[in-house]
Amino acid sequence: MKLGILGCGNWGSVFGIIQQKNDHEVKIWEFDRQRALAVEKTRSNEPFLSGHTIPQEIRIEWEMEKVVSDADLVVFAVPCQTLKSVVDRLANLMCVDKNCLSLIKGIDVETLLLPTQVIAKKLKAEKIFALSGPSIANEIIREEPTAVVLAGRDVSTAKELQQNLSTSFFRVYLGTDMIGIELGGAVKNVLAIACGIIDGMGFGTNAKGALIARGIVEIQRLAARMGTDPRTLLGLSGLGDLVTTSFSAESRNHRFGVLIAQGETVKTATEKMIMVAEGAATAMAVRKLSHELGVEMPICDVMYEILYEHKPPADGIRDLMQRPLKSEIL
Amino acid sequence: MKLGILGCGNWGSVFGIIQQKNDHEVKIWEFDRQRALAVEKTRSNEPFLSGHTIPQEIRIEWEMEKVVSDADLVVFAVPCQTLKSVVDRLANLMCVDKNCLSLIKGIDVETLLLPTQVIAKKLKAEKIFALSGPSIANEIIREEPTAVVLAGRDVSTAKELQQNLSTSFFRVYLGTDMIGIELGGAVKNVLAIACGIIDGMGFGTNAKGALIARGIVEIQRLAARMGTDPRTLLGLSGLGDLVTTSFSAESRNHRFGVLIAQGETVKTATEKMIMVAEGAATAMAVRKLSHELGVEMPICDVMYEILYEHKPPADGIRDLMQRPLKSEIL
Numbered sequence: 001m002k003l004g005i006l007g008c009g010n011w012g013s014v015f016g017i018i019q020q021k022n023d024h025e026v027k028i029w030e031f032d033r034q035r036a037l038a039v040e041k042t043r044s045n046e047p048f049l050s051g052h053t054i055p056q057e058i059r060i061e062w063e064m065e066k067v068v069s070d071a072d073l074v075v076f077a078v079p080c081q082t083l084k085s086v087v088d089r090l091a092n093l094m095c096v097d098k099n100c101l102s103l104i105k106g107i108d109v110e111t112l113l114l115p116t117q118v119i120a121k122k123l124k125a126e127k128i129f130a131l132s133g134p135s136i137a138n139e140i141i142r143e144e145p146t147a148v149v150l151a152g153r154d155v156s157t158a159k160e161l162q163q164n165l166s167t168s169f170f171r172v173y174l175g176t177d178m179i180g181i182e183l184g185g186a187v188k189n190v191l192a193i194a195c196g197i198i199d200g201m202g203f204g205t206n207a208k209g210a211l212i213a214r215g216i217v218e219i220q221r222l223a224a225r226m227g228t229d230p231r232t233l234l235g236l237s238g239l240g241d242l243v244t245t246s247f248s249a250e251s252r253n254h255r256f257g258v259l260i261a262q263g264e265t266v267k268t269a270t271e272k273m274i275m276v277a278e279g280a281a282t283a284m285a286v287r288k289l290s291h292e293l294g295v296e297m298p299i300c301d302v303m304y305e306i307l308y309e310h311k312p313p314a315d316g317i318r319d320l321m322q323r324p325l326k327s328e329i330l
Numbered sequence: 331m332k333l334g335i336l337g338c339g340n341w342g343s344v345f346g347i348i349q350q351k352n353d354h355e356v357k358i359w360e361f362d363r364q365r366a367l368a369v370e371k372t373r374s375n376e377p378f379l380s381g382h383t384i385p386q387e388i389r390i391e392w393e394m395e396k397v398v399s400d401a402d403l404v405v406f407a408v409p410c411q412t413l414k415s416v417v418d419r420l421a422n423l424m425c426v427d428k429n430c431l432s433l434i435k436g437i438d439v440e441t442l443l444l445p446t447q448v449i450a451k452k453l454k455a456e457k458i459f460a461l462s463g464p465s466i467a468n469e470i471i472r473e474e475p476t477a478v479v480l481a482g483r484d485v486s487t488a489k490e491l492q493q494n495l496s497t498s499f500f501r502v503y504l505g506t507d508m509i510g511i512e513l514g515g516a517v518k519n520v521l522a523i524a525c526g527i528i529d530g531m532g533f534g535t536n537a538k539g540a541l542i543a544r545g546i547v548e549i550q551r552l553a554a555r556m557g558t559d560p561r562t563l564l565g566l567s568g569l570g571d572l573v574t575t576s577f578s579a580e581s582r583n584h585r586f587g588v589l590i591a592q593g594e595t596v597k598t599a600t601e602k603m604i605m606v607a608e609g610a611a612t613a614m615a616v617r618k619l620s621h622e623l624g625v626e627m628p629i630c631d632v633m634y635e636i637l638y639e640h641k642p643p644a645d646g647i648r649d650l651m652q653r654p655l656k657s658e659i660l
Contacts (some may be wrong), residue, residue: 120351137535142534168651204469206477207475210475210566213565247535248535250535321498
């Protein structure tokens with residue numbers, strides 16, 4: 001296959017490298033012209049990717065057209081909140097039907113749409129697929145065993161993509177519920193920030209285990225209310241990804257939570273991060289969504305209050321622990 | 331309340347210490363006379379508990395009768411495979427009805443019974459309760475936030491126990507499915523060994539996230555076949571506990587898996603551990619159970635083969651990764 005990857009960040013470049021090694025032809029679009037030229041020349045993608053270079057076989061382009069024009073599959077790996085503008089540019093370029101694969105984990109704060117829904121506003125819905133699951137890019141480039149899930153409306157194309165994108169260490173399962181999978185990938189980042197806060201405050205794994213067990217219930221409630229299958233959220237996306245993100249020191253959202261616990265604000269923590277922690281914006285989107293839909297999400301609520309309403313993290317964790325004792329409702 | 335705790339290991343002694351501080355009267359039974367006298371005198375419970383002493387208010391006894399005779403609640407905190415003999419001794423002593431609370435996580439290898447089922451062989455079933463969930467004892471004694479679940483047939487007594495045993499940092503939820511809760515506490519130790527193996531082999535959090543997501547499906551399949559509510563396994567016991575055990579460096583089962591990855595056998599790894607890793611025996615019990623009941627549990631099967639049939643850990647992990655690509659069935 002010919003892959004045109006939009007976004008030359010951490011995940012975009014790692015996905016390109018493993019797929020090039022997997023015998024696909026790969027081009028990557030970097031929106032910043034200067035940066036695109038530098039990466040193309042030096043083969044270094046610092047600061048997004050350290051310790052690895054991008055093989056000569058992968059072209060880095062700043063002109064989107066050169067990346068997508070002959071691609072069999074357009075892969076979206078840009079920050080969620082910039083996706084709308086990228087899709088607009090793409091819609092102006094695409095003369096033929098292309099299969100689209102989103103690797104993005106987030107919710108558009110303005111429209112409350114998931115990435116494939118944003119893409120479907122301008123491109124053909126039956127050509128759109130999502131890939132999600134526990135996929136810390138730095139582990140994948142070290143060829144550590146990883147399993148992810150891929151879904152889309154067109155099951156036969158999804159199966160082809162599954163076969164074509166799997167490698168010996170990157171195992172692609174087939175899912176049936178694209179929206180559920182995207183929801184899992186998005187909301188887990190809010191809970192991962194919560195786990196980072198717990199770590200930053202010096203609390204332990206008991207608290208994180210409890211937070212994940214209760215947190216997955218919240219995600220499922222939202223998923224059910226949005227008409228998807230809540231069981232999807234117990235799979236690789238949702239649960240699997242939540243666990244990984246919540247414990248990996250290489251997760252941005254986890255690191256973001258640690259900074260918040262250390263007294264940084266969303267603004268100063270964002271400045272200190274090299275890469276975008278999608279969970280910060282997603283916390284806002286989830287707050288809006290859950291209130292609009294009347295879904296009880298106490299952990300996500302507390303995260304919103306900590307991030308955007310100046311609640312001290314210690315008070316937030318205490319609030320969660322000191323809710324009235326009750327039954328464990330699942 | 332007056333608590334008589336059977337077992338002066340890590341969890342038994344920590345549970346006693348926090349409940350004594352929670353205004354209960356606590357006695358602890360240590361089966362080894364010499365050790366009981368030493369702990370009573372020095373107040374040190376090394377090597378099971380480091381960095382903390384046992385308060386003077388807690389009596390350590392080697393005669394079981396002195397611990398249980400005036401207790402309102404008998405708490406079981408002995409290794410799972412020794413429970414039968416402890417229950418036999420207790421049955422000979424107990425002249426009045428006592429409430430019993432099991433903190434034990436395992437399955438009796440010989441009878442394939444869960445701890446409360448072993449206890450119910452000799453004592454009144456309606457007086458038996460189980461407490462489980464993510465509860466690394468060393469975190470609890472540091473008063474780090476912890477949430478657990480308690481269940482039993484007699485709901486009104488369960489509610490009383492919930493109120494009496496909760497503290498500001500030790501939050502007890504009420505569960506409805508005692509067997510499901512015990513099953514979660516038992517089988518998670520097998521998966522925790524698997525996570526330890528992954529860590530010991532130098533693989534990362536993607537693999538652990540995937541293993542946990544797929545592993546919880548296995549536990550749920552077994553639970554459903556045994557007539558319990560599979561949703562229980564997604565709560566604090568099961569999922570919450572699995573996540574905690576799989577990532578905590580203070581978990582014995584996790585540490586046991588790391589040793590196995592480093593080339594130790596069950597025998598030599600057990601010798602190197604100070605405390606019992608319940609998961610090693612549980613792996614054998616789960617193998618028997620799943621084969622008897624015809625439940626597909628590929629991860630637990632591979633763990634059995636690694637632990638008891640000399641399969642090299644690297645081959646086991648590879649086998650799990652290289653099963654035919656298929657749909658993510660939940």
